Amino acid sequence: MNDKRKIETKAWIxxxxxxxxxxxxxxxxxxxxxxxxxxxxxxxxxxxxxxxxWIEIDTESKTLEIKLN
Structure with missing residues (x-):
């Protein structure tokens, strides 16, 4: 995790x-x-x-964004 309050990782879907x-x-x-x-x-x-x-999946750019409380 970095100081921007986010975790960057990979997902296999x-x-x-x-x-x-x-x-x-x-x-x-x-x-x-x-x-x-x-x-x-x-x-x-x-x-x-x-x-x-709270969750966005972009199949073209193969990105996944998750927003937790």
Missing amino acids: GETGQDVYKATIHLGRRALSKYAKGSDLTNCIPELESQTE
Whole structure:
């Protein structure tokens, strides 16, 4: 993780699971605190009813953006 509160990594997704995507996980305040403690980040995923744009997949540029609370 860098000082911009994000983790840059790779994700393997697609029909066969073999397509490599550049993945960026943006950490909100709560997620950053949990990450620093080594805690599970699952409950930092926004509720689907309150926010539908927490994940963006661009199949052309093979990028994945995830925004956690």
